Amino acid sequence: MTARAGHAVDAAILARWEPIIGIEVHCQLRTASKMFCGCSTASDGAPPNSLTCPVCLGLPGALPVANRHAVELVLTTGIAIGARNPETTRWERKNYFYPDLPKGYQISQYEIPLTADGRLTIETSDGPFTVGITRAHLEEDTARLVHATTADGRPVSLIDFNRSGVPLMEIVTEPDIRTAEQARRYAEELQLLLRAIDVSDADMEKGQLRVEANISIRSRGSTAYGTRVEVKNMNSFRSVERAIGFEIARQATAIEGGEAVIQETRGWDEDRGFTYHQRTKEHSDDYRYFPEPDLPPLRIERAWLARLREGLPELPAARRARYVDVLGLSAYDASVIVNDAAMSAAFEAVIRSDPSLSVKEVANLVTGDYGRAARETDVRGVGGLVGKAAAPEIADLLRRVAAGDLSRPNAKEVLAAHIETGEPIGAIVDRRGLRQISDAGALTATVDDVLAANPSAIADYRAGKRQAIGFLVGQVMKATRGQANAEVAAATILGRLEKASG
Numbered sequence: 001m002t003a004r005a006g007h008a009v010d011a012a013i014l015a016r017w018e019p020i021i022g023i024e025v026h027c028q029l030r031t032a033s034k035m036f037c038g039c040s041t042a043s044d045g046a047p048p049n050s051l052t053c054p055v056c057l058g059l060p061g062a063l064p065v066a067n068r069h070a071v072e073l074v075l076t077t078g079i080a081i082g083a084r085n086p087e088t089t090r091w092e093r094k095n096y097f098y099p100d101l102p103k104g105y106q107i108s109q110y111e112i113p114l115t116a117d118g119r120l121t122i123e124t125s126d127g128p129f130t131v132g133i134t135r136a137h138l139e140e141d142t143a144r145l146v147h148a149t150t151a152d153g154r155p156v157s158l159i160d161f162n163r164s165g166v167p168l169m170e171i172v173t174e175p176d177i178r179t180a181e182q183a184r185r186y187a188e189e190l191q192l193l194l195r196a197i198d199v200s201d202a203d204m205e206k207g208q209l210r211v212e213a214n215i216s217i218r219s220r221g222s223t224a225y226g227t228r229v230e231v232k233n234m235n236s237f238r239s240v241e242r243a244i245g246f247e248i249a250r251q252a253t254a255i256e257g258g259e260a261v262i263q264e265t266r267g268w269d270e271d272r273g274f275t276y277h278q279r280t281k282e283h284s285d286d287y288r289y290f291p292e293p294d295l296p297p298l299r300i301e302r303a304w305l306a307r308l309r310e311g312l313p314e315l316p317a318a319r320r321a322r323y324v325d326v327l328g329l330s331a332y333d334a335s336v337i338v339n340d341a342a343m344s345a346a347f348e349a350v351i352r353s354d355p356s357l358s359v360k361e362v363a364n365l366v367t368g369d370y371g372r373a374a375r376e377t378d379v380r381g382v383g384g385l386v387g388k389a390a391a392p393e394i395a396d397l398l399r400r401v402a403a404g405d406l407s408r409p410n411a412k413e414v415l416a417a418h419i420e421t422g423e424p425i426g427a428i429v430d431r432r433g434l435r436q437i438s439d440a441g442a443l444t445a446t447v448d449d450v451l452a453a454n455p456s457a458i459a460d461y462r463a464g465k466r467q468a469i470g471f472l473v474g475q476v477m478k479a480t481r482g483q484a485n486a487e488v489a490a491a492t493i494l495g496r497l498e499k500a501s502g
Helices: 011-016 068-080 180-196 237-256 302-310 316-325 331-338 341-353 359-367 369-376 391-402 408-421 425-432 440-453 455-462 467-479 486-501
Strands: 017-028 092-095 105-108 115-124 127-140 144-149 155-160 167-173 209-219 229-234 264-269 274-280
Touching: 011 017, 011 237, 017 180, 017 237, 068 115, 068 127, 068 167, 068 180, 068 302, 105 127, 115 180, 127 180, 180 209, 180 237, 180 316, 209 237, 229 237, 237 264, 237 274, 316 331, 331 341, 331 359, 341 359, 341 369, 341 391, 359 369, 359 391, 369 408, 391 408, 391 425, 408 425, 440 467, 440 486, 455 467, 455 486, 467 486
Parallel strands: 229 264
Antiparallel strands: 017 167, 017 209, 092 105, 115 127, 127 167, 144 155, 209 229, 264 274
């Protein structure tokens, strides 16, 4: 038996073995300056090693000063996941040697994290599932290693210290997760939460959110834990699910083949779909944690937490519930909208602009034509709307469609023009002559022309092929540049055909 590259785990394996999965997430925080110095965190496009100082380069004699805003972002995360906070916390040195760690140690937290004992509920194909969160603590990021090849073909490793010292939050779950799907959904929901509370951009492609999984398996019915393996280098949610699925199958195959699973760190090869050995896994004792002598303990006042709690926005789970329970959307529509910041901003703004609108029609628009426009541009205007869009104008568009004054195909064209230019909906409709034709008398001549030009479609209809009417309606829509009311056009066509056959 062999583990298959990147495939879902066989049901037969899962019948014999129970996966035990814990997730560690490292998240770069949205701050202007680094964790212990004043250097900028805006490293995108910056020349290598240009955003550095003696503190983040680890030069002798340089003293750190903690970033208050970074601390607040971790505390805010703790509030959002229902965690508890200690009255006092402290910084500790995590000692290990690696080229991307200039001091030879990392300022982190170990014994007293900023927040602990939280939880996050996710939706899976098997229903809701709650993941316990052990801790969320604050530390400094490492430098970035760049592996390259010289002009004469020699491999080299270069170091860019721009990332060194960037505030990093580590979020560690309990070993509660049992499937690769649950792991992926947890990571997705956590990213959504971090973005909603404005803690991080959490972009996996940019390395702002890094997901690592600790995976072991045990015989079904057993309570003892197996040997834990850590998997790194998962750069997308798809990779998280595939890598964990592969690793579960790999461990089962090894044990059933008489091999021992060793505690190690493995990387994920996305292209080839398998995990590979990187190094033997360290234990916490190997890091020789001890209190950071250059930073005092940090006292967390209740009033400070209360202010952060008051500033917390509506969380994704609460928003989904409100959309379903109060507004009457389906669970699917609610999830699609809440999972996309641009769609959610538009939905909220349009509903506020005109509460009399059908929430289902608003949802259809923002998940359809508006959602496609949002994916095509990164430009955000007033209230987070795409481009130059305005909520009252989008509401006007929906009212015109509902009243039969604007066809849905033409509404798409008008919406695109409004997003691009900000021109009022009414002005676009009038200038382009796109008012919907709902008067049957006004469509009669066009219908007659279409029938005369398509005798084969008429013959198909008379032969019992009802879909021929759809074709003829499409021809009327084409002839009127989408202005014809499709229902009126269909009724007019049927009336003319019945009259001709009578």
